[in-house]
Amino acid sequence: MTEFYELGVPIADAEGMTSLTASLIDACKKSPYVEFIELRAKVTQSGRVDIIVIDAGDSTIRRNNSGKIKRKERFAITVDPQSRIPVVFRALRKDFPTMAHMYYAEPGEPKALCLYNVSWSTVERQWTPERFIQRMFWWLRESSELRLHREDQPLEPLFFQSNYELILPANINDVFEKAGLTLSIELVSNEHDRQNILKASVIKKAVRSELGAAKFQCVELLSNPIECDSMSSFPGTLGELSDKLGNDGFHEKLFEAIYNLIPEKGLPAKHPGDERLLFLNYIPRMQNGKLKRHDVIGYVLDKSLFELADDLNVIFFLNHESRWYRTQPVNNNLADLASSENNWKSFRLFPVEVRTCLDSDTARNVSGIEADGASFYGILAGVGALGGQLAQIWTREAWGNWCFVDPDNLNPHNLARHVGYDHMLGWSKVEVLLSLTREIYPSHKAHNALQCSITENNQELSKALENASILIDVTASYSVPRELSLREDVPRVVSLFLTPSGNCCVLLMEDSNRRLRAAEIEAQYYRAILNSEWGEHHLTHHQGDLWVGGGCRDISVRLADDRLHLHAGILAKQLRRRVGSHEAQASIWHVDEVTDAVFNYEIVLYPAIKVEQGDWTIVYDDGLINKIRAARANALPSETGGVLLGITDTKTHTLTLVDSLPAPNDSTASPTHFIRGKDGLSDTISTVYKRTSGIVDYIGDWHSHPDGYGARPSHDDNQLIKHLAETMSQDGVPALMLIVSATEISFTVM
Numbered sequence: 001m002t003e004f005y006e007l008g009v010p011i012a013d014a015e016g017m018t019s020l021t022a023s024l025i026d027a028c029k030k031s032p033y034v035e036f037i038e039l040r041a042k043v044t045q046s047g048r049v050d051i052i053v054i055d056a057g058d059s060t061i062r063r064n065n066s067g068k069i070k071r072k073e074r075f076a077i078t079v080d081p082q083s084r085i086p087v088v089f090r091a092l093r094k095d096f097p098t099m100a101h102m103y104y105a106e107p108g109e110p111k112a113l114c115l116y117n118v119s120w121s122t123v124e125r126q127w128t129p130e131r132f133i134q135r136m137f138w139w140l141r142e143s144s145e146l147r148l149h150r151e152d153q154p155l156e157p158l159f160f161q162s163n164y165e166l167i168l169p170a171n172i173n174d175v176f177e178k179a180g181l182t183l184s185i186e187l188v189s190n191e192h193d194r195q196n197i198l199k200a201s202v203i204k205k206a207v208r209s210e211l212g213a214a215k216f217q218c219v220e221l222l223s224n225p226i227e228c229d230s231m232s233s234f235p236g237t238l239g240e241l242s243d244k245l246g247n248d249g250f251h252e253k254l255f256e257a258i259y260n261l262i263p264e265k266g267l268p269a270k271h272p273g274d275e276r277l278l279f280l281n282y283i284p285r286m287q288n289g290k291l292k293r294h295d296v297i298g299y300v301l302d303k304s305l306f307e308l309a310d311d312l313n314v315i316f317f318l319n320h321e322s323r324w325y326r327t328q329p330v331n332n333n334l335a336d337l338a339s340s341e342n343n344w345k346s347f348r349l350f351p352v353e354v355r356t357c358l359d360s361d362t363a364r365n366v367s368g369i370e371a372d373g374a375s376f377y378g379i380l381a382g383v384g385a386l387g388g389q390l391a392q393i394w395t396r397e398a399w400g401n402w403c404f405v406d407p408d409n410l411n412p413h414n415l416a417r418h419v420g421y422d423h424m425l426g427w428s429k430v431e432v433l434l435s436l437t438r439e440i441y442p443s444h445k446a447h448n449a450l451q452c453s454i455t456e457n458n459q460e461l462s463k464a465l466e467n468a469s470i471l472i473d474v475t476a477s478y479s480v481p482r483e484l485s486l487r488e489d490v491p492r493v494v495s496l497f498l499t500p501s502g503n504c505c506v507l508l509m510e511d512s513n514r515r516l517r518a519a520e521i522e523a524q525y526y527r528a529i530l531n532s533e534w535g536e537h538h539l540t541h542h543q544g545d546l547w548v549g550g551g552c553r554d555i556s557v558r559l560a561d562d563r564l565h566l567h568a569g570i571l572a573k574q575l576r577r578r579v580g581s582h583e584a585q586a587s588i589w590h591v592d593e594v595t596d597a598v599f600n601y602e603i604v605l606y607p608a609i610k611v612e613q614g615d616w617t618i619v620y621d622d623g624l625i626n627k628i629r630a631a632r633a634n635a636l637p638s639e640t641g642g643v644l645l646g647i648t649d650t651k652t653h654t655l656t657l658v659d660s661l662p663a664p665n666d667s668t669a670s671p672t673h674f675i676r677g678k679d680g681l682s683d684t685i686s687t688v689y690k691r692t693s694g695i696v697d698y699i700g701d702w703h704s705h706p707d708g709y710g711a712r713p714s715h716d717d718n719q720l721i722k723h724l725a726e727t728m729s730q731d732g733v734p735a736l737m738l739i740v741s742a743t744e745i746s747f748t749v750m
Contacts, residue, residue: 024087024129027130027133056073065145076090099148165353170356184218219278266324275304282296301348313327363398386564393569462489481495484518495507499539502567506588511582532601611747619655629740637671639673639674640662640703644660648733704740704741725750
């Protein structure tokens, strides 16, 4: 004979019934698959709860289904407007099967079926009684065929819903796999009519004894493996937990665990029962005979540590000291003391909703990042405003393990854009980032930090560079990528920066083999600025001798934090997406100042060549030579020429060619000669200088030789370069002449 739960008492009339209850009864009566039985009610501390008893079933429930749900079942719809979930669907059959997606129900109460996988605040805006009944039958159909889970969905936690929530550390497995470790439990939230939120951290057992009394003490229990794909019924008492765990000698293990929680110095006689007990059950979960994962299930005992210890005879009282001490075992055999049955089996348990902090794999999965390629060691040079944001983004995504390198300290003006806080003022910026990123995922391997310049001669830095696979330069200093370009002991270099206006961000990335170096990419970036419409105001508001990211280090630059976040997000994602490519890349993202629309510009990069001329190294690329050759071909049979634009680095004696200008209008040319004019040239060069923020300037001339002639300078060419050299010597820099013929090019530096 089928037995049913009876909730509350029958209600003869509709007096006191809520409008919500009335609408549900009306919907039940209208449904051809629902039979309204009666209305009942019970009174709780928060007020009256209406109980609508129904019989429900339709032809979609298959006989002898896998879920063991009958084609017609008796249910109760409880209506409590004061509850967080005002409408709950309950199975009244006492042997109704335990299924996935159930709320916790008090012992002796009918099972509460969880119809929705989102919060009530989300459901209620589209909720109607009719839709509730539809959802009810959907749940029954899917549960009867065990289809509430997709194929790729993880196993259902054993127990569901609670007034307690426990947040476990990502390295929780260490407690059960490594000796000498335990959990420290801290109550982080205890608001009225809400969950008590607890947070655990892994500590050494010796440390716990030093911490002294805590609000909660933890007891760790190991369970036998369980093969199932849904949750089990909740053990309502400590005795039921003992039966469910299936462990022999549970009483002895419990006694030993409680014994070890009692401090050696004892408990005071006054208020000894403040500490609560949290039981954590570590369960190997099997699926088709294979270990799928480990679950940690939690229970809060409705007794204090003192009360359970007293019942187990773990403690005794010394009158003259007015303290409770641990019972002294004979020959250190605790099992001899654990023979008392007493009342502990009847002590009530409450479920704990357990959540686990993110580990690296889960963090990447949540972020939509593939694990392949995400575990590498990199250098992040410059952790100012932009670098700090990038560090936090990549840490949250568990993308890379980083060494932060920066010589600066956190100053007051930095707080307008930096990730640091007021109490960190005066700290080194690398220590600020170490502290903040360590708090994101404490169980992850911590980043490293060096307070120095990335170009400094430092043994620790040299070791970090040797181990790194990539170096992200966010220093906002043009000297850094140039110096790194000359070194063979650094990994692939990527420069990331904002333009001073805050409207653009830039990515310049070497190829994986470093055939095209950062300084060579920089030159081609400037050529793109000079020859693109977007480049006209690209470097507007440049400040001082900092590279184009001057705004990140100078308080005089006006740049809002929201704009910084926008660019940091773009650069963080784009680098992560592009770094798998072995090719060199140069990209610009421009944000419209009014609409915030983002426009991307890709720069085509060309191989670079170096030639030595006396004390000077000349650096140029195929893109520039192709441009000059095209100008020569268009001018044939006459010679032609123009101006060379570039960067003169007197420290390294390097002349880097950036671009060329065509012949001014007043130039003269024939098949046997070319004389460059001056018309408008001064203004054009001034525009170049301004457009590149003083980086690119005039460095010399170029001209062509006709077909049938090589690129060696003629007598007139030698006279010309001497004249150019005299002019350039006034600034203490050399002059460069480039000659291009049909088959070769030549350089002269003087």
